[in-house]
Amino acid sequence: MKKDSFQELDDLLVNKAFDELSSFEKEWVLEHLDANQYEKLRALVTASKQDQVLKTEPKTKDALMAQMKAKRKPAAAGIFSFQVPAYAASLVLALVVAVLLIFRPVKEVPVEKIVTVTSEPQIDTVFVNQIDTVYIDKRVEVPVYITKLVEPIKEEKEIQETLSNKSLADQEDIRSLLVQSK
Amino acid sequence: MILVQNGNHKAFSCLYDRYAGRLKGFFYRMLWSNGEMAEDYVHDLFSKLIEKPELYNADKSFSPWLFQVAANMCKNAYRKRSFEEEYLNQLEKNQIQVPNIEQVLDEQLLTDQVYIALERLEEDKRELFLLRYQQEFSVKELAEIYEVSEGTIKSRLFYVRKVLVEMLGEKTKEENEKG
Numbered sequence: 001m002k003k004d005s006f007q008e009l010d011d012l013l014v015n016k017a018f019d020e021l022s023s024f025e026k027e028w029v030l031e032h033l034d035a036n037q038y039e040k041l042r043a044l045v046t047a048s049k050q051d052q053v054l055k056t057e058p059k060t061k062d063a064l065m066a067q068m069k070a071k072r073k074p075a076a077a078g079i080f081s082f083q084v085p086a087y088a089a090s091l092v093l094a095l096v097v098a099v100l101l102i103f104r105p106v107k108e109v110p111v112e113k114i115v116t117v118t119s120e121p122q123i124d125t126v127f128v129n130q131i132d133t134v135y136i137d138k139r140v141e142v143p144v145y146i147t148k149l150v151e152p153i154k155e156e157k158e159i160q161e162t163l164s165n166k167s168l169a170d171q172e173d174i175r176s177l178l179v180q181s182k
Numbered sequence: 183m184i185l186v187q188n189g190n191h192k193a194f195s196c197l198y199d200r201y202a203g204r205l206k207g208f209f210y211r212m213l214w215s216n217g218e219m220a221e222d223y224v225h226d227l228f229s230k231l232i233e234k235p236e237l238y239n240a241d242k243s244f245s246p247w248l249f250q251v252a253a254n255m256c257k258n259a260y261r262k263r264s265f266e267e268e269y270l271n272q273l274e275k276n277q278i279q280v281p282n283i284e285q286v287l288d289e290q291l292l293t294d295q296v297y298i299a300l301e302r303l304e305e306d307k308r309e310l311f312l313l314r315y316q317q318e319f320s321v322k323e324l325a326e327i328y329e330v331s332e333g334t335i336k337s338r339l340f341y342v343r344k345v346l347v348e349m350l351g352e353k354t355k356e357e358n359e360k361g
Contacts (some may be wrong), residue, residue: 006340014315014338033347040350041343044299048316053203054210054217059200060225068194068232 005032013042183244196272198228201245202318207251211312213255222257246326249317253309253327260305272326302349307342314339 011033012025018038019028029038151171163171185193202224209220230237231252238247300308313319313327324335 006336006343009343010339014318037350041346044350045315046344048300049318051210052316052318054206054220056206056224056351057221060207060221061202063197064225064228065191067229068189068191071189071232079245088304097318117261125203127344 010034013038013045018041183235184240185237186231187238194232197231201248202228205248208249208252208312209256210316211316212253212309213259214301215218218330219259223252223259227252227255238321243323243326246319246323249313249319253313256309292305299346299349303342303345307345310335310338311342 009029012021012029016025018026018035019031029035033041159174163174166174183193183196186197205227206220206224209223210217213219213223231280237251238244300311302310310324314321319327321332321335321339324339325332329337331354
């Protein structure tokens with residue numbers, strides 16, 4: 001059996017029994033195989049082809065379809081059918097409510113507010129140079145005694161002149177007289 | 183298959199109806215003519231399609247790709263079986279009494295003439311034979327499945343046929359001697 005004649009012989013084996021071969025084909029086949037070998041090979045090919053398709057059990061398909069449905073559920077259905085513990089679900093719910101309360105949209109109500117604008121410029125910051133020590137010139141009044149030299153009056157001079165020649169007792173008497181007379 | 187990748191149930195149903203029977207036939211012949219096992223393998227294969235539809239590359243033809251996956255599953259089954267056989271042999275050596283599952287299976291299979299012929303083929307040759315003659319994949323499709331050139335496929339098929347002819351010749355000789 002030559003290798004290059006593979007395809008031709010293959011086609012004949014698959015399609016024709018030895019008896020169905022034309023005389024030319026038979027002659028050609030007999031160059032490679034005897035009639036018995038050809039028939040046995042053909043029988044083997046035919047027999048293997050008989051169980052080319054075997055009926056499968058319905059339960060196999062059912063199981064596979066169920067598997068397919070379970071595997072290929074839509075994403076949304078998957079979320080809702082996912083089993084979550086009750087505490088987790090309630091926790092998530094509470095969290096969502098809290099978030100909604102915090103970030104809820106606030107209605108803007110216009111409020112009229114009278115603002116008086118002064119013409120004077122407002123000064124926010126006042127810089128004050130604080131002086132810790134204050135120096136005050138202290139005025140100290142010093143009493144100044146000014147003595148005035150007054151010349152004794154003329155009468156006194158006359159009296160003194162009169163009294164100078166007199167004794168002390170007389171001087172006293174005279175003075176007392178002078179005082180009384182004044 | 184693209185629809186299946188997008189989760190289309192009807193597309194999956196169509197796909198199953200189109201290929202499940204053929205796959206079961208292939209698994210049946212590949213896995214020691216065991217119907218239940220073939221059914222399980224069909225289920226497992228389609229289950230893989232559901233779980234990992236992204237494994238399929240839309241640039242490739244679907245049918246050859248599907249049978250490529252099936253063939254790989256069979257290879258794993260052979261590995262597993264050889265391990266189990268070794269384990270059973272080990273048990274026998276230790277003279278532990280276990281029900282001889284292999285014997286029961288073999289007796290059942292002896293009645294199957296196609297199995298007898300195919301059983302004598304090596305696993306990879308059996309696989310190629312079934313894909314070509316049972317599932318009727320063209321040489322081009324087989325080249326796609328095995329990711330080799332068409333010439334390589336022809337060469338391998340030629341060799342498989344040659345082995346089968348020799349085997350059948352031996353068998354005929356045995357029958358003549360007995361007669």
